[in-house]
Amino acid sequence: MLQTDVLVIGAGAVGCAIARELTKYQLKVLVVDKNEDVGGEASKSNSAIIHTGYDAPPGTLESQLVVAANPMYELLTRQLDVPYQKVGAILPAFTDEQFDKLPALKAKAFQNRVYDVEYLTGEQLLAMEPNLNPEVKAGLYIPRENIIDPFLLVVAYAENAQQNGAHFLLNTKVTGIRVENGRVVGAQTTAGEIQATYIVNAAGLYCDDVAAMVGKNDYTVNPRKGQFYILDKNTTCKVNHIVLPIPTKVTKGKLMCPTIHGNMLVGPTAEELEDKQDYSTTAEGLASIETDVRRLIPGVNLRDSITQYCGLRPNRNPEGLHVDTYDDVKNYVNLSGVRSTGLTASVSLGKYVAQRLIEIGMPVNFNSTFNPIRKGIPRFHEMTYEEQDALIRENPLYGKVICRCETITEGEIVEAIHRPIPARSVDAIKRRLRAGMGRCQGGFCGPRVLEILGREPGVPTEEIRKNQIGSHMITGKVRGERVIANV
Ligand SMILES: Cc1cc2nc3c(=O)[nH]c(=O)nc-3n(C[C@H](O)[C@H](O)[C@H](O)COP(=O)(O)OP(=O)(O)OC[C@H]3O[C@@H](n4cnc5c(N)ncnc54)[C@H](O)[C@@H]3O)c2cc1C
16 A cells, blocks of 8 residues: 555646645655646646736735745746746726726735836837727736746646655546544545545645545535637737736636747636536637627737637635645645636645644654756757757757647657656647647647657557547557547
């Protein structure tokens, strides 16, 4: 039977950040996830913004965590080799009603201790964002709302945690938690029993199901769907900042912003659902994005869309981000309501949860060998010709471009397959390297990626999946040799 000091349930941004933080102590740390890769669920389908917390509900744990997290990203992303860009956000007002809301929004930012929010005139905003609706009257500038590579952030937390001693058990669902004499002692999983002294529930959308395993059913979680468009890098109408609408009572609204890799992101919707597996995009949802975003950026060209996707925010009922410990279920930490700002808050949640574990008795023995530095896979397309030349001489596989849209080489793909947390599916490669994320969406590189995914670990290509169980890419053979891709 597996035995660990701390068992973290969920390998999304939050679970992986917690694991990394816990490796700063002399502890056995094990992270389990039902999915085939780290990366979570909400963590791989969000707006990729590192928020300031300017609009968080003041006085809440969410405000505290997001405001604390924002300044940490500069160092963290350097340590973990994760792309991060300071772009800032603008919040333009076009109507008198919106204009009248600006003082309250600035006051709320001030309550949240985000003091660097400034008023800008319509002229100033148009100078910053020439594609903005020219009817803009005035607005707010929030300089520290920034953008990140959300996929690599999670992979990097996980790889750094693993490099410092944490273990990851994927394709493993927690099905029960054993509580004896009022304290947790282990978990039942699809891979067998795990003995654990402490358990952390970081299961995102399913945190209510996990909480119910220890008899804590005082809240439920429903998905709040967010649909997005991703536009081609060469789209005719771009923005330089995160362009946010003035929020209403019901929603924060739909935004347009650059992604860290130069695409444009447009969305998201906010639709209440019951079904936790409804990842569909809908004509109605996408049409609502077009209507709303045109009010901000009239020239937005959604014909330049290269793909659409959807994420599910874990919406807690009753609302609010909670990190709970219990007198009657000792050694257990329950996270819930990590909803719209959890990517940002992941780094501070890691620290907060570690502190809560210490408060409930986790021993504090520092790990003097903890190394905060993680070196990523070389990003060939970002290098100078001289650097590329040197790399190809060292390893000729870097001279073979597999994904032509994003200039991703065979060397990078092979390295991703052999990393400590290996990429084993088409989507795992895509998230780590962007192969298949470009204009053709894998139409050209897909079969080559599949071939390498099979060749490197010595697995038949028929067994390679897009992502989850059952998502095999090959459905059969033609004339004994050729294969049909399940596209
Ligand atoms: C549309 C949208 C836009 C967003 N935009 C932003 C943004 O711009 N900035 C920001 O900071 N935040 C944003 N967020 C919020 C952010 O993405 C989430 O708060 C964050 O990713 C939550 O991370 P997590 O690790 O808690 O959850 P997840 O990423 O969902 O990870 C939970 C993991 O738990 C696993 N799991 C669940 N049950 C079990 C079980 N029984 N056994 C084993 N494993 C289990 C799941 O497989 C999953 O991998 C957005 C979210 C959405 C949906």
